[in-house]
Amino acid sequence: MTAIVENKPAYDGKALDLTGRSGARAFKNTLATVLIVLAFVIAIIPLVWILWTVISKGYHLLLNAEWWSQSQRGITVRREGGGAYHAIMGTLIMALITAAIAVPIAILGAVYLVEYGKGTKVARAVSFMIDILTGVPSIVAALFIYAVWITVFGFNRVGFAVSLSLVLLMLPVVLRSTEEMLKLVPDELREASYALGVPKWKTILKVVVPTAFGGIITGVMLGLARVMGETAPLLILVGYSKNINLNPFEGFMGALPTMINQDRTELALQPAADRVWAAALTLILLVLALNLLARLVARFSTIKSK
Amino acid sequence: MAKRIEVSGLNVYYGDFKAVEDVSMTIEPRSVTAFIGPSGCGKSTYLRTLNRMHEVIPGARVEGKVLLDQQDLYATGVDPVAVRRVVGMVFQRPNPFPTMSIFDNVASGLKLNGVKDRKKLTQVVEESLQGANLWNEVKDRLDKPGAGLSGGQQQRLCIARAIAVEPEVILMDEPCSALDPISTLAIEDLIEKLKDRFTVVIVTHNMQQAARVSDQTAFFNLAATGKPGRLIEMGPTKQIFSNPTEKATEDYITGRFG
Numbered sequence: 250m251t252a253i254v255e256n257k258p259a260y261d262g263k264a265l266d267l268t269g270r271s272g273a274r275a276f277k278n279t280l281a282t283v284l285i286v287l288a289f290v291i292a293i294i295p296l297v298w299i300l301w302t303v304i305s306k307g308y309h310l311l312l313n314a315e316w317w318s319q320s321q322r323g324i325t326v327r328r329e330g331g332g333a334y335h336a337i338m339g340t341l342i343m344a345l346i347t348a349a350i351a352v353p354i355a356i357l358g359a360v361y362l363v364e365y366g367k368g369t370k371v372a373r374a375v376s377f378m379i380d381i382l383t384g385v386p387s388i389v390a391a392l393f394i395y396a397v398w399i400t401v402f403g404f405n406r407v408g409f410a411v412s413l414s415l416v417l418l419m420l421p422v423v424l425r426s427t428e429e430m431l432k433l434v435p436d437e438l439r440e441a442s443y444a445l446g447v448p449k450w451k452t453i454l455k456v457v458v459p460t461a462f463g464g465i466i467t468g469v470m471l472g473l474a475r476v477m478g479e480t481a482p483l484l485i486l487v488g489y490s491k492n493i494n495l496n497p498f499e500g501f502m503g504a505l506p507t508m509i510n511q512d513r514t515e516l517a518l519q520p521a522a523d524r525v526w527a528a529a530l531t532l533i534l535l536v537l538a539l540n541l542l543a544r545l546v547a548r549f550s551t552i553k554s555k
Numbered sequence: 556m557a558k559r560i561e562v563s564g565l566n567v568y569y570g571d572f573k574a575v576e577d578v579s580m581t582i583e584p585r586s587v588t589a590f591i592g593p594s595g596c597g598k599s600t601y602l603r604t605l606n607r608m609h610e611v612i613p614g615a616r617v618e619g620k621v622l623l624d625q626q627d628l629y630a631t632g633v634d635p636v637a638v639r640r641v642v643g644m645v646f647q648r649p650n651p652f653p654t655m656s657i658f659d660n661v662a663s664g665l666k667l668n669g670v671k672d673r674k675k676l677t678q679v680v681e682e683s684l685q686g687a688n689l690w691n692e693v694k695d696r697l698d699k700p701g702a703g704l705s706g707g708q709q710q711r712l713c714i715a716r717a718i719a720v721e722p723e724v725i726l727m728d729e730p731c732s733a734l735d736p737i738s739t740l741a742i743e744d745l746i747e748k749l750k751d752r753f754t755v756v757i758v759t760h761n762m763q764q765a766a767r768v769s770d771q772t773a774f775f776n777l778a779a780t781g782k783p784g785r786l787i788e789m790g791p792t793k794q795i796f797s798n799p800t801e802k803a804t805e806d807y808i809t810g811r812f813g
Contacts (some may be wrong), residue, residue, distance in 0.1 A: 438645060445640075447664070
């Protein structure tokens with residue numbers, strides 16, 4: 250079978266210039282690449298530096314079982330030994346109480362803003378307040394709780410008061426990130442659920458929130474990480490104790506940031522300096538461990554995608 | 556199952572804007588009714604008023620009557636959630652729930668409405684997937700995510716999900732516009748099968764599709780941009796495509812539109 254081919258030349262003999270980049274464009278490309286790589290390196294230097302310093306100076310204390318199981322009871326800055334158990338537990342207890350209060354409020358608040366309040370005056374007011382709360386320094390949050398908890402109600406300085414002030418710091422972080430995650434859930438999924446005759450509240454509970462779950466967990470972790478490193482509320486609302494105290498409603502309580510602060514005053518002494526670095530490393534590891542845990546939870550709560 | 560829908564004098568507004576004006580029609584049970592017309596003529600908007608899905612959009616409201624076998628869907632005291640349990644919907648883009656397995660997707664309508672009996676769920680899931688011509692393709696991987704299926708399979712999964720709650724009516728808003736021709740054919744075969752049990756209403760931009768699958772065809776048009784959409788003509792599909800009464804319908808289906 251022969252096709253009818255029009256009698257046109259296959260090409261007209263004039264070669265197009267396909268050699269590509271002009272000199273100026275190649276230069277701009279190289280320049281931009283160099284700048285971007287440079288920016289990345291500059292950003293990464295302090296991170297690597299901090300990690301290296303903390304790990305190299307702090308790791309050896311962490312290798313002792315004593316570090317994880319004992320307190321600083323009876324140990325002066327000049328003496329070696331003792332552990333960070335009291336501070337680890339204090340930090341964890343206060344952070345978990347904070348999360349237990351802040352996370353439900355934050356998630357419900359975000360659900361209100363995205364699913365119910367959209368465009369209403371109340372929602373705009375809440376949104377504005379959250380923005381302001383995001384900018385509140387930790388010491389202001391601490392003093393506010395001091396004024397309410399101790400001056401007005403006359404309670405003592407205890408771990409729970411710290412948690413209350415940390416709630417003020419954690420709430421806006423978690424609420425904002427949850428809000429963003431809920432906004433990312435496509436409306437088509439909500440409509441699919443409504444079209445099955447599922448009420449709105451159940452659609453939110455069983456379709457919208459589960460779809461955004463991974464992102465919500467990430468937000469909670471960011472909030473927790475921020476809160477666990479805060480020092481001002483600890484200094485103001487609970488005294489540092491070298492003893493193990495697991496009761497957030499009574500007595501002073503150890504915490505990793507205040508433990509660092511305690512030994513920091515005698516950095517010239519080797520035992521104290523070692524403990525500062527070790528406590529810092531412990532705090533970093535604690536945040537990391539919670540992060541990994543949360544990621545595992547998020548992974549196992551969604552179905553395997555394969 | 557399958558009920559007759561009678562619409563009279565229906566206007567749809569988005570805020571102050573009148574999107575659809577004065578639509579009256581009867582949709583027969585156990586048949587397929589197709590809505591055709593140019594983009595923006597209000598056919599999708601109108602379709603959504605048949606199960607009150609338009610209420611999801613802020614500012615949308617309706618005047619007029621929609622009777623489902625004599626019961627007014629817009630009477631006071633009628634719960635839109637209850638309406639949607641009897642008038643299901645399939646959307647333009649396949650939208651399986653991403654957090655759920657194939658099984659849970661199909662069972663979602665029942666599960667979310669409180670059915671816990673595992674035996675009943677298993678039975679309904681199998682029947683619905685059979686009904687959606689998907690069972691043979693997925694029966695060995697019911698616990699895998701619904702989002703892992705191909706586009707055409709996902710859309711049939713969505714149809715299975717819609718029929719699992721045993722509605723009276725199934726509304727389809729351009730169900731094939733995101734699919735390839737083979738998947739489209741599969742859905743069209745399925746629609747043919749669905750009309751034995753349900754009242755099916757389908758919005759489509761594909762006139763061959765309307766001609767192939769529907770018994771009745773309604774043509775919507777709008778006089779000009781910014782004017783509300785209207786029902787121009789409705790009748791048996793054969794007659795609409797071979798011998799329409801209105802000039803506008805003829806122009807549209809022969810491609811001489813505009």
